[in-house]
Amino acid sequence: MPDSPFENLPHNSPLQPVKLELDDNIQFRCHKDIGCFNECCKKIDISLTPYDILCLQRQLDLNSSQFLSEYTVPFEMDKDGLPGVKIKTTAENPACPFLQKDGCSVYEARPTVCRYYALGLMSMRKENSPTDENAYFLVKEEHCLGHNEERTISVSDYREEQGVDKYDEINRDWRQIILKKRSAGPTIGKPSERSLKFFFLCSYNFDSFRIFTQSENFSEVYDLTPEEIEKLNTDDVALLQFGSRLLKQVLFGEMTIAIKDDAMLKRVQRRREQIQADPDDPNANYNGPEMV
Numbered sequence: 004m005p006d007s008p009f010e011n012l013p014h015n016s017p018l019q020p021v022k023l024e025l026d027d028n029i030q031f032r033c034h035k036d037i038g039c040f041n042e043c044c045k046k047i048d049i050s051l052t053p054y055d056i057l058c059l060q061r062q063l064d065l066n067s068s069q070f071l072s073e074y075t076v077p078f079e080m081d082k083d084g085l086p087g088v089k090i091k092t093t094a095e096n097p098a099c100p101f102l103q104k105d106g107c108s109v110y111e112a113r114p115t116v117c118r119y120y121a122l123g124l125m126s127m128r129k130e131n132s133p134t135d136e137n138a139y140f141l142v143k144e145e146h147c148l149g150h151n152e153e154r155t156i157s158v159s160d161y162r163e164e165q166g167v168d169k170y171d172e173i174n175r176d177w178r179q180i181i182l183k184k185r186s187a188g189p190t191i192g193k194p195s196e197r198s199l200k201f202f203f204l205c206s207y208n209f210d211s212f213r214i215f216t217q218s219e220n221f222s223e224v225y226d227l228t229p230e231e232i233e234k235l236n237t238d239d240v241a242l243l244q245f246g247s248r249l250l251k252q253v254l255f256g257e258m259t260i261a262i263k264d265d266a267m268l269k270r271v272q273r274r275r276e277q278i279q280a281d282p283d284d285p286n287a288n289y290n291g292p293e294m295v
């Protein structure tokens with residue numbers, strides 16, 4: 004990883020090569036009467052975090068599967084195919100589907116990237132470091148007139164104004180998984196197809212993930228208290244954060260969720276039965292991280 008996050012930036016990059024701290028000031032203001040209003044939403048490339056998806060699906064009164072199929076497209080976040088999702092646009096119309104004449108139709112639930120703009124966030128984890136480092140920087144695009152406005156505001160106050168603190172806090176474990184996988188490089192090996200599907204399920208498809216946490220397969224393995232189970236059934240944010248903990252456990256062996264004593268025995272027995280029933284079944288011969 005380069006020492007500076009700005010190394011190798013192309014000359015025409017809108018990203019300003021100055022690392023900002025929380026108490027640094029920026030000159031920026033966006034408002035409805037500005038000449039460029041809506042310009043930034045007319046050609047987008049917006050990746051969504053788990054909490055972005057939860058907020059948007061609630062705002063639109065959709066379940067996760069409906070939201071994902073109607074408004075997103077999958078993409079690969081790294082060369083191992085770690086799945087990400089972006090807001091769906093088309094070649095003919097690269098505008099955000101939530102853009103209306105009078106602005107953003109999902110403003111209260113707008114994604115993290117929209118909240119941060121014109122700030123950018125770069126999270127890094129150096130190899131063998133237990134903690135993440137955040138670098139902020141300014142993005143100056145020609146069409147954006149917000150940089151000519153008089154107001155100066157600190158990075159910290161801008162984050163508060165835009166409500167990103169809550170989003171970052173809820174997504175913290177999930178971001179750490181991505182950083183950890185990146186910084187670990189090839190040492191943890193390429194995740195199996197099944198692990199990648201599981202990552203998608205835990206990260207984005209919350210309704211299906213909740214059904215999984217209510218399944219016999221799940222309760223056979225994980226030893227949750229009745230209160231914890233109740234929370235997963237009723238609290239969407241708790242479910243999202245549990246999904247990230249489960250991923251950390253499955254992918255990196257960070258054991259924070261209790262496992263039942265006889266879980267391994269039952270699992271091995273079931274595998275044997277599966278192999279006997281169908282020796283060619285790839286799930287029966289699966290050797291990757293354990294999840295069910």
Ligand code: SF4
Pocket residue numbers: 043044047049099100101102103106107108109110113114117
């Ligand atoms: S979600 Fe709203 S703010 Fe973000 S790009 Fe779409 S219209 Fe713009």
Ligand code: SF4
Pocket residue numbers: 032033034037039040041042043044120121146147148149150
């Ligand atoms: S000031 Fe920048 S962020 Fe605000 S509407 Fe204009 S282009 Fe978009």
